[in-house]
Amino acid sequence: MAYSELQVPDTAQHYLVCGFEDCENNCLFYCNPCHQPLCEQCRDKHEKSPDTRNHEVVSYRHRKNQLPVEKCRDHPTKDIDILCDECNVPLCSKCSTLLVHKGHSFTDLETIYTEITKIMDSIRTFMRDEAKSLKTLVDEVTSDNIEQVNKMEGSIWKMLHSQHKTYHDYICYLDDLVKKFHGYLSSTQLQNNPIIFPLTEHLTIQSIPDTATPIPPEFTAGRYSKEDVVKLLGRITVPQTKPEKTNLKAMEIASTHIKPTGKQMREGRENSDVKQTLSLSSSVTKVREYGVPGVDRIQHITLGKSSSLWVSDYCSNIVQTDQKGNQLQRIHTKDGRYVGNLTITQDGDLIYTDKHNNIINRITLDNTITEFIKTGDWTPLSIHSSRTNGDNLLGMIKEGKGKVTRYNKTGKEIQNIERDNKGQELYSYPHYITENINGDICTSDLIKQAVVVVKKSGQHRFSYTGQGSEFYPRGVCTDRLGHILMCDIYSNTVHLLDQDGQFLCLLLKQQQGAWSPCSVCVDDEDNLIVGQWKTNTVTVYKYLQ
Structure with a gap:
């Protein structure tokens, strides 16, 4: 809708700007590896560049979320970017050097985030594939039904054509009969012949052939609801098992002793023991x-x-x-x-x-x-x-x-x-x-x-x-x-x-x-x-x- 000068609203919606330096064009695309918004022109440059031509560039609405940056409370200049596997606690790089985490193994939060993202992406892909499979099945069933209707229609047309031929043959028979009688009646020898009258009394004419009105098929629509479709495609649910909570206190000073819970220690020992001792x-x-x-x-x-x-x-x-x-x-x-x-x-x-x-x-x-x-x-x-x-x-x-x-x-x-x-x-x-x-x-x-x-x-x-x-x-x-x-x-x-x-x-x-x-x-x-x-x-x- 176009506005005149008097109709222009006094409030405007902010639009996303391209992330390239000195570019203020509207952002339409997003580079997932670079976590950078792109306009159409910069996207083309990005995809042609030898360093970034293999990057995944998608529309902005389909971008992958970036791992949020959170500062450490004990070390404000450091980002929380790793997870202590033994304590199940997110840490910054400086926290990982404390005595309480000595000998512990750590996992990069970016790695965990990437793994979770892959799982979510695989779920989305699987759901789309399931929907595609269902659409294919719907198309197959619809095609089979239409083919069945076509066969029924052909059968009805064949029946009608047969009846049409039967009537046509009967009409031809009647025409021939009429012509034959006209021939007899026009004959001078039979005009005054009294035999013609008893002949008509004993005349037998074939009866009209029996025909049947074809009964067309009826279509009974299936009854289904959104819930039925959900059952076919499946639901996305969160497992009933609750995430394990950590009973850890905040690190007030460097000498705070942090210990994993007994359950964590048992499960960790059991899992590692099985893999290490059994073969x-x-x-x-x-x-x-x-x-x-x-x-x-x-x-x-x-x-x-x-x-x-x-x-x-x-x-x-x-x-x-x-x-x-x-x-x-x-x-x-x-x-x-x-x-x-x-x-x-x-x-x-x-x-x-x-x-x-x-x-x-x-x-x-x-x-x-x-x-x-x-x-x-x-x-x-x-x-x-x-x-x-x-x-x-x-x-x-x-x-x-x-x-x-x-x-x-x-x-x-x-x-x-x-x-x-x-x-x-x-x-x-x-x-x-x-x-x-x-x-x-x-x-x-x-x-x-x-x-x-x-x-x-x-x-x-x-x-x-x-x-x-x-x-x-x-x-x-x-x-x-x-x-x-x-x-x-x-x-x-x-x-x-x-x-x-x-x-x-x-x-x-x-x-x-x-x-x-x-x-x-x-x-x-x-x-x-x-x-x-x-x-x-x-x-x-x-x-x-």
């Missing part, structure tokens, strides 16, 4: 082997409280044993049907899949069996209860399709994972499932012949398809180092990967007793426990040192 052994040693009483053929094993082992079979039995194989208790399911996979919740309850009734049953500490989760039309195959947050992960199938669904502690559905960011189906038969130390969800899929690994958000990381032409993965578990261990019933082996999907070795082979391995777990002493599906045998191996 793969040069060889695998069999520790013990025993048969599980009361079990026919092993279907699934999971670790219980006090290093006990829970075992399900292909009948209706669930057995708990101690480390030596002595039966602690045996539970016969209420309907006497096949027991699926099982897991122990954070509350100590046992939950297992019931594929015949599409439910998850809970067995409380007093051995009462109750319904916990109803999965509707989806048949549950695999289940794992997270040790970190208590969520329950279910692998399910319906009409040849598979998915992984996350439920919270109370059984409320909170996440569905079905496709990758290209719209391809991730699962066909998610038979066994577990969670890694970094939150990844690891699922063995018998039909896809792969172990599929996705992030906690559901983003596909990688799929492992074995080392040979055939690979039929069954049981899958992880250890404290983030290793992924899986059974291959085709080659009678146990494969070992790192948490990024890199193949490390065939941990167990048939020669080492890996006969028909179907389920695996790692106990509290970092031993690998393997259950055999052809027998009731459980074998324990030492593979870490």
Whole structure:
């Protein structure tokens, strides 16, 4: 809108100025590495310069935020730019030289900020990819529907054309009949012939052909809301775990003693101790082997409280044993049907899949069996209860399709994972499932012949398809180092990967007793426990040192 001199408002909005020296043009762009606003002319120069031509220049509204500068209260001339890893406290360079931080390790805040920025960027990219995949699916469905309408329209036109031809042929028949009668009537021999009158009385004319009015199709619009779209695209949420607070007092004088909390020290020691002390052994040693009483053929094993082992079979039995194989208790399911996979919740309850009734049953500490989760039309195959947050992960199938669904502690559905960011189906038969130390969800899929690994958000990381032409993965578990261990019933082996999907070795082979391995777990002493599906045998191996 143009203003006349009298209409010009007495207030004006400030505009951003280009960051180049002596340039006062309006800022439209931003260089992320330089953290500098640019006008259009200076942007062109910036992109042509040998020193900056590879810099990421974006529109100003899409710029990356710069790490804010904060001065140290104890050293006002210094910027707070590092983090003490042991104390979890931001510091300036001078604070880091104090006695209380002697021997501590430090991380540049810019590095932490960059890592967080990368995470946020990856979330944005993933969300855009998900939206793009959904748009592609919408276009495909719309195209299929339009093609179906076109076929229906062609069928109706074909029907109408056939009826038109039928009427046209009948009209031609009547025309020929009329001409024939006119010929008879115009004949001089028949004009006064009385025979013509009884002839007309006995004349038979073909009836009008039957036709039908075509019924056009109707379109029933789908019912959906914004919430339905949100469920398809997913939500961005903050994990329920609260950030750890530091119980540290401000540094009033240089001699102040700063100590990390006991929890911080324990967690730090545990994490570092595991990485420093645990490693793969040069060889695998069999520790013990025993048969599980009361079990026919092993279907699934999971670790219980006090290093006990829970075992399900292909009948209706669930057995708990101690480390030596002595039966602690045996539970016969209420309907006497096949027991699926099982897991122990954070509350100590046992939950297992019931594929015949599409439910998850809970067995409380007093051995009462109750319904916990109803999965509707989806048949549950695999289940794992997270040790970190208590969520329950279910692998399910319906009409040849598979998915992984996350439920919270109370059984409320909170996440569905079905496709990758290209719209391809991730699962066909998610038979066994577990969670890694970094939150990844690891699922063995018998039909896809792969172990599929996705992030906690559901983003596909990688799929492992074995080392040979055939690979039929069954049981899958992880250890404290983030290793992924899986059974291959085709080659009678146990494969070992790192948490990024890199193949490390065939941990167990048939020669080492890996006969028909179907389920695996790692106990509290970092031993690998393997259950055999052809027998009731459980074998324990030492593979870490």
